[in-house]
Amino acid sequence: MTAPSLKPLKVCSGRCLSAHCESGRIPLEWQCALEHRWQATLASIKQDRWCPTCCRLGRRDSLALKAGELMQHLQLTHRPTFRNNYLNPALAAGLIEMTDPDSPRSLVQKYRMTAEGAMWMANN
Incomplete structure (x- = not known):
């Protein structure tokens, strides 16, 4: 083929x-x-x-990934470590945001980079 x-x-x-x-x-x-x-x-x-x-780098406007997909990109397998060391700090710093902040435990919850996160990535 x-x-x-x-x-x-x-x-x-x-x-x-x-x-x-x-x-x-x-x-x-x-x-x-x-x-x-x-x-x-x-x-x-x-x-x-x-x-x-x-x-x-935030060049895709609608990119949103589930937590498991983010873990795969980071090559992590331990969910608590991912949540405590990566996901929660990035949310708290405003680098990423939830697609559905009213339902943080939703099975369809996804995360996307904010403009601040894209600027941070471009500078680091």
């Missing part, structure tokens, strides 16, 4: 660098317009998950 085309996908500009893919579950190499490189499956790209570096 040849490398997938990005035209039908709603993503930031960029391209697939992989020459071919054996299956939709095999990670492919991608490059965004700012030349960041990463690996992701075609399925994750189709779910509108694009450049992780740009996302961390």
